[in-house]
Amino acid sequence: MLTLASDFGSPYPAAMRGVILAQTDDVEIIDIAHDFPRQNVRTAAFWLREILPWFPPAVHCAVIDPGVGTDRAVLAVDAGEHVLVGPDNGLLAPVARKLADDEPRWYRLQEPDARSSTFHGRDVFAPLAARLHGRRNESLKSESNLVEHASPVDLSFPTPTIDGDRIVGEVLVVDGFGNAITNIPGEHLDELMGREVRVNGESVPVGRSYASVEPGARLVTIGSHQNVELAVNRGRGDAAFDLTVGDRFSLEPGVDVVEEPFEESG
Amino acid sequence: MLTLASDFGSPYPAAMRGVILAQTDDVEIIDIAHDFPRQNVRTAAFWLREILPWFPPAVHCAVIDPGVGTDRAVLAVDAGEHVLVGPDNGLLAPVARKLADDEPRWYRLQEPDARSSTFHGRDVFAPLAARLHGRRNESLKSESNLVEHASPVDLSFPTPTIDGDRIVGEVLVVDGFGNAITNIPGEHLDELMGREVRVNGESVPVGRSYASVEPGARLVTIGSHQNVELAVNRGRGDAAFDLTVGDRFSLEPGVDVVEEPFEESG
Amino acid sequence: MLTLASDFGSPYPAAMRGVILAQTDDVEIIDIAHDFPRQNVRTAAFWLREILPWFPPAVHCAVIDPGVGTDRAVLAVDAGEHVLVGPDNGLLAPVARKLADDEPRWYRLQEPDARSSTFHGRDVFAPLAARLHGRRNESLKSESNLVEHASPVDLSFPTPTIDGDRIVGEVLVVDGFGNAITNIPGEHLDELMGREVRVNGESVPVGRSYASVEPGARLVTIGSHQNVELAVNRGRGDAAFDLTVGDRFSLEPGVDVVEEPFEESG
Numbered sequence: 001m002l003t004l005a006s007d008f009g010s011p012y013p014a015a016m017r018g019v020i021l022a023q024t025d026d027v028e029i030i031d032i033a034h035d036f037p038r039q040n041v042r043t044a045a046f047w048l049r050e051i052l053p054w055f056p057p058a059v060h061c062a063v064i065d066p067g068v069g070t071d072r073a074v075l076a077v078d079a080g081e082h083v084l085v086g087p088d089n090g091l092l093a094p095v096a097r098k099l100a101d102d103e104p105r106w107y108r109l110q111e112p113d114a115r116s117s118t119f120h121g122r123d124v125f126a127p128l129a130a131r132l133h134g135r136r137n138e139s140l141k142s143e144s145n146l147v148e149h150a151s152p153v154d155l156s157f158p159t160p161t162i163d164g165d166r167i168v169g170e171v172l173v174v175d176g177f178g179n180a181i182t183n184i185p186g187e188h189l190d191e192l193m194g195r196e197v198r199v200n201g202e203s204v205p206v207g208r209s210y211a212s213v214e215p216g217a218r219l220v221t222i223g224s225h226q227n228v229e230l231a232v233n234r235g236r237g238d239a240a241f242d243l244t245v246g247d248r249f250s251l252e253p254g255v256d257v258v259e260e261p262f263e264e265s266g
Numbered sequence: 267m268l269t270l271a272s273d274f275g276s277p278y279p280a281a282m283r284g285v286i287l288a289q290t291d292d293v294e295i296i297d298i299a300h301d302f303p304r305q306n307v308r309t310a311a312f313w314l315r316e317i318l319p320w321f322p323p324a325v326h327c328a329v330i331d332p333g334v335g336t337d338r339a340v341l342a343v344d345a346g347e348h349v350l351v352g353p354d355n356g357l358l359a360p361v362a363r364k365l366a367d368d369e370p371r372w373y374r375l376q377e378p379d380a381r382s383s384t385f386h387g388r389d390v391f392a393p394l395a396a397r398l399h400g401r402r403n404e405s406l407k408s409e410s411n412l413v414e415h416a417s418p419v420d421l422s423f424p425t426p427t428i429d430g431d432r433i434v435g436e437v438l439v440v441d442g443f444g445n446a447i448t449n450i451p452g453e454h455l456d457e458l459m460g461r462e463v464r465v466n467g468e469s470v471p472v473g474r475s476y477a478s479v480e481p482g483a484r485l486v487t488i489g490s491h492q493n494v495e496l497a498v499n500r501g502r503g504d505a506a507f508d509l510t511v512g513d514r515f516s517l518e519p520g521v522d523v524v525e526e527p528f529e530e531s532g
Numbered sequence: 533m534l535t536l537a538s539d540f541g542s543p544y545p546a547a548m549r550g551v552i553l554a555q556t557d558d559v560e561i562i563d564i565a566h567d568f569p570r571q572n573v574r575t576a577a578f579w580l581r582e583i584l585p586w587f588p589p590a591v592h593c594a595v596i597d598p599g600v601g602t603d604r605a606v607l608a609v610d611a612g613e614h615v616l617v618g619p620d621n622g623l624l625a626p627v628a629r630k631l632a633d634d635e636p637r638w639y640r641l642q643e644p645d646a647r648s649s650t651f652h653g654r655d656v657f658a659p660l661a662a663r664l665h666g667r668r669n670e671s672l673k674s675e676s677n678l679v680e681h682a683s684p685v686d687l688s689f690p691t692p693t694i695d696g697d698r699i700v701g702e703v704l705v706v707d708g709f710g711n712a713i714t715n716i717p718g719e720h721l722d723e724l725m726g727r728e729v730r731v732n733g734e735s736v737p738v739g740r741s742y743a744s745v746e747p748g749a750r751l752v753t754i755g756s757h758q759n760v761e762l763a764v765n766r767g768r769g770d771a772a773f774d775l776t777v778g779d780r781f782s783l784e785p786g787v788d789v790v791e792e793p794f795e796e797s798g
Binding site for chain 2: 540541542543544546547549550551553554557570571598599600601602647648649650651654655
């Protein structure tokens, strides 16, 4: 199994498929996405981390590569039962750590030989992924042309700042529905379901599902990535909260939350 | 064979693929579309009815699901030689009737166990579809966790009103070319090919193909769904007729149509 | 292996897949692209020529077909080890010549029998492609219903005009990144790497990779099609050069290029 991800749009990924299929006829190729925001390594790194772990062991070839044609390294990574292939710009760092329990092994391709300097997806990464897909199930260490790569470019996402009840988080990405996915672990909402929180000071209900509020209304929920998500039922959370990627915001319990567990009989 | 359809855009459907492939390694997965208008159950229901019957027997998993995380049922349907999986909101009703000659058998999943409340495509529907794909070719009745579901949410498309020569129809969907696909059976045009009809009172030629009129000109034709379509050769019919989804319009034979079959010799 | 390409957008291509899979259960179907500019035969012809040759031998079904339903011929082409299927409007001409070393053999389908006059992708081309995929590896000449087609509609791309050091070229297509891909062979830049050229009189650096200039800056490079490309590092070349498809422009060595190879010691 070999997955492809890129910011190439259409029709360039088809050339990558052609190259792989011309090189090996026994491969199942799966597109993760080819419409990642152009040359936005950070957003693609987030999605790769969230999506690739759902797959069975595979070779994953991901190319968001603003430095194509420069001397940035061409990477292959042993990440648990998965192999990752992509440019050395941080793109693979978060998913590699997640797949490999923090111990990925990094290699780089020696002397990449590219037909073009502008489309390494087709000319370098796809052929390398096809070759690694075809090998026996050994470590990449024994592959010719690969050498250990000591210091891959790192990329990590910020952690939220917690100050008592007040958390300052950041929007990591906005998905196609307009949900603002943040870096605050969803568990912070566990005790607040059905109540209200304040987002940048404004009261917003907390719900398990989008439909827990009226269509068009805002809510705070636990998204499918287990992070706090700022959303609107059947609408766009990013617009309604006026927050986009990289924006920071504060999250506090709502003023209306008065816990008086011992006064039930009162 | 397992097909996927949703309004998830990108890259969420890749997570569904991953889940299915991790659960079963012997499945051909085919994307119907993932860009159905967001949370528009009606439009997706139309397309599923028009497209799924072209497939050989398969499990079809369709998720347009504004009620994700609520107590709406999770459905599995015996529909002729096909199995349908999706939420109980009417989405599957038209295609189920078509595939099963009006006698689909409806089941619901007991006690869905979901990791998230916001992405049942990945956490509920995809795993169920993968499981049903892997079973032997028996009725769903014998599947554990499925129980008969007496009253699925229904959805049907309006039929046109026929009053003598005058038909009042409705635009059901507009396709990507801008063709306005209506609920009027194409057979009403059979006798009118090459002539004119009046659409909301305005004369428009009737042609078998888009190219039967000049580029940019309007025409009325029989679309690939065998319904009357309002179109523009190499242009957008919805804009030229000023009609969109849900709009009603009248269709009458043109005033210039004078049938005088017995006066040929005159 | 069977590839599909069209301007159908979504979800029509899924119906083509269904038809093919209902006809043969032993076929790998690959999407080249379905978002080619609508009814733009010329642009799609360019991309087919650039992409299909990367594939191993396959049946390629391409449908950009403004004349659907008219009497334009339905073509099948023996092109080297590949077979092409599509409408007779020039779409297949460039790729056929490239795949067949200028000697493609053209056939047309006799008496196409179509369920619709508006969706031959589903009703004519997909069934024909599926049938030709299933046949033994002989010439199309022996296929029933196919007859030789003497004069297919031709389509070719303009060649640049070369006048001494000055070349007048044309933008053939603009890709999704905004790179303006021209008809000037890249070899004209080989001696100019790292120097400057004048594009319509304005000096622009020549680089091997996009990142050879600062983000936002213009450059002239050799694209992955081995043609001269007008680009912007991490930006859109078409906008920055104010050039779009069909526009002509002049390319000359920069005024700062002074070659004095015999004065090194001076």
